[in-house]
Amino acid sequence: MSTDNEPVITGGCYCGAARYEVRGHPIRSAYCHCTLCQRFNATAFILTIHYPAHAFRWTHSETPEEALDVYSVASKPWKYRSRCKKCGAAIASYNANTDKWSVWGGQLDRDETTKIKNWDVIKPTAHIFYDTRILDVNDGLSKWTAYENESQRIG
Ligand SMILES: [Zn+2]
Ligand SMILES: [Zn+2]
Numbered sequence: 001m002s003t004d005n006e007p008v009i010t011g012g013c014y015c016g017a018a019r020y021e022v023r024g025h026p027i028r029s030a031y032c033h034c035t036l037c038q039r040f041n042a043t044a045f046i047l048t049i050h051y052p053a054h055a056f057r058w059t060h061s062e063t064p065e066e067a068l069d070v071y072s073v074a075s076k077p078w079k080y081r082s083r084c085k086k087c088g089a090a091i092a093s094y095n096a097n098t099d100k101w102s103v104w105g106g107q108l109d110r111d112e113t114t115k116i117k118n119w120d121v122i123k124p125t126a127h128i129f130y131d132t133r134i135l136d137v138n139d140g141l142s143k144w145t146a147y148e149n150e151s152q153r154i155g
Contacts, residue, residue, distance in 0.1 A: 007121045009049075010059070011108040015087035018067045019060040022051045022103060029105075029122050030148055031137070034129035040081070040090065044134040047105025049122050053094070056101035130154060 012019035028050040037046045060067050068082040071090075081093040093102045105124070108116045116122070126141050126148040127133075142148065143155030 007118050009103075009108060009118050009122055011091070011103055012060070013084035013087050013089040013091045013107065015084060015089075017060060017062070017086045018082070018084040018089075018091055019058065020092055020103065021057060021059050022049075022101070023055045024051070026051055026122055027100065028148070029124045030126045030128045031124050031141075032128050033131075033133040035132050036076075037129075038132070038134065041104075045127070045137075047124055049103050049105060050100050051103070053099045053101060056092070056094075056103075127155070 006024045009022045010019070011021075026049045028048075030048060031045050032048045033045040037048070038044065058064055058067075064082070067085060069085055071081045071083060072079055078097040079093055079095050081090050083090045089107070091103070091107055094100075095102070105116065105122065108118075108122065111117050124141065127137060127143045128147055128151075129145070130143040131145050131154070137143075142153055144150075145152040145154055
């Protein structure tokens, strides 16, 4: 599936022990205001970026088992969140129901001007689960009660 000119997005944890890459264009990229993201990440919202499973791979030298702890919760047992064993950052999750990986914008690599590399490829298109927001965001992007184009638009 890979071609020479497809974009390669790279990112990782705070300490660098856990690293990944995703290839090509995401299925979805949105700011998520759901209460799961808020509780898991202790933040108002995150930039979540979804890729098909074949586009994702770990790139650190240790095996996944050496570098990562994997968690799931009772309400979503099909979702596996990987956390760096050294710095504790959760950096990606795998959804076994949809066979997709999620990565998060805050952990993508930056260029020398501090901007996220390949922003045009992964930039978000909407705010999702906006009903449970902590912060109003007045950017031009559409706002949805759940996923973009699959729920009620509220802004
Ligand atoms: Zn780390
Ligand atoms: Zn969320």
